[in-house]
Amino acid sequence: EGLWHGAWLALSALGIMLGLRAAYVAFLLWRMRSRARRYARLDLSTYSAKLKGIADGTIPEEHRGQADRLRRDEERVRRRFAGLSADADYYASSPLGWKQGTIITWAGMRGVVTLAAAQTLPTTGIDHRSLLIFVAFLVAVFSLFGQGFTLASVVRALRIPPASDDDAASDEHLRLDAELGAAAATALADPTLTRADGTAFSEGMAANVGTRMTEPRDAVLTGRMREILELRIVIIEAMRDRLVEISTHGGYSTSTLRRALAELDADQISLELRLDDGDD
Known part of the structure; x- marks a missing residue:
């Protein structure tokens, strides 16, 4: 028609x-x-x-x-x-x-x-x-x-007012960061901690890395730097496992959990890209 x-x-x-x-x-x-x-x-x-x-x-x-x-x-x-x-x-x-x-x-x-x-x-x-x-x-x-x-x-x-990050939300973020930091420390203390190829990390590597999660800026990856990046990926995996476990308990809001997961994902993607660039 x-x-x-x-x-x-x-x-x-x-x-x-x-x-x-x-x-x-x-x-x-x-x-x-x-x-x-x-x-x-x-x-x-x-x-x-x-x-x-x-x-x-x-x-x-x-x-x-x-x-x-x-x-x-x-x-x-x-x-x-x-x-x-x-x-x-x-x-x-x-x-x-x-x-x-x-x-x-x-x-x-x-x-x-x-x-x-x-x-x-x-x-x-x-x-x-x-x-x-x-x-x-x-x-x-x-x-x-x-x-x-x-x-x-x-x-x-x-005219919906923008969301504000109030003190309660900030405290919640701090508490969740503390739990994830504890999971990272536990992973570092695990005697069975190994690299991606199954070999053990160098002696003292876990103590040297500690809880530092800032990305190094070296243009060329040395063998030690690669080992540090791999160890940080292992730590992130442990923190992600802990985050999944925390999410089943209902102690944190969805927005806080989503933010923490996004940060872990971004860190891991950044580290994996560094490793890939080093291989090239």
């Missing part, structure tokens, strides 16, 4: 998808607010005192039976409690309102996946296949150009 008919169908489909996405995001935000209220009602200090009493044996007599049950699975209970505490802190410090929901909805642009999905329609047995592909193409175009070019304007119009 002409190009205008296809364009009208594409605009209608885009409007329907935005409406469905808005409804879904609104549901998610409602669930987050409900969960935040539930966590706010939790008396975590009471649970913490009970766990401490179980650990030091000072739990009141009337709670002995419950303490015995909890003691049998104390580690799992502690991990669960740490996760609840982290969730409560997250929902209290990172509330999402209708402004954030609007951005999430508007940022959900259609693209090449939409068009590729339409291309998977069978060539036989499907009425108006060419029209459907044309509509999918226009939806992607309208979405990428319309939503993409106006996203910055939408954010400015909503």
Whole structure:
């Protein structure tokens, strides 16, 4: 029925998808607010005192039976409690309102996946296949150009204040850095520490390297410098393993964990590039 008919169908489909996405995001935000209220009602200090009493044996007599049950699975209970505490802190410090929901909805642009999905329609047995592909193409175009070019304007119009790295977040970063530093020290003290080819590091190398993680600037890699770089990669791997273990306990926010992982990845990529350049 002409190009205008296809364009009208594409605009209608885009409007329907935005409406469905808005409804879904609104549901998610409602669930987050409900969960935040539930966590706010939790008396975590009471649970913490009970766990401490179980650990030091000072739990009141009337709670002995419950303490015995909890003691049998104390580690799992502690991990669960740490996760609840982290969730409560997250929902209290990172509330999402209708402004954030609007951005999430508007940022959900259609693209090449939409068009590729339409291309998977069978060539036989499907009425108006060419029209459907044309509509999918226009939806992607309208979405990428319309939503993409106006996203910055939408954010400015909503006047959302920029995130600030407050003291609590800084303390959390310091605590996580301390744990990763301890993991690096443990790896350095491991007597089975070996290089990439399985050979042992030179005597005293671990003590000389210590916790130094700054990249050397030498243009040419000597044998000793290569050994230092390999040892630092081993340390980073140990820190990454510890980071994965920490992430399962729920004691740190996702943003802090993501930042630490990005730093480790960047350091390792930089060191591996240095080694590759040295080989060339």
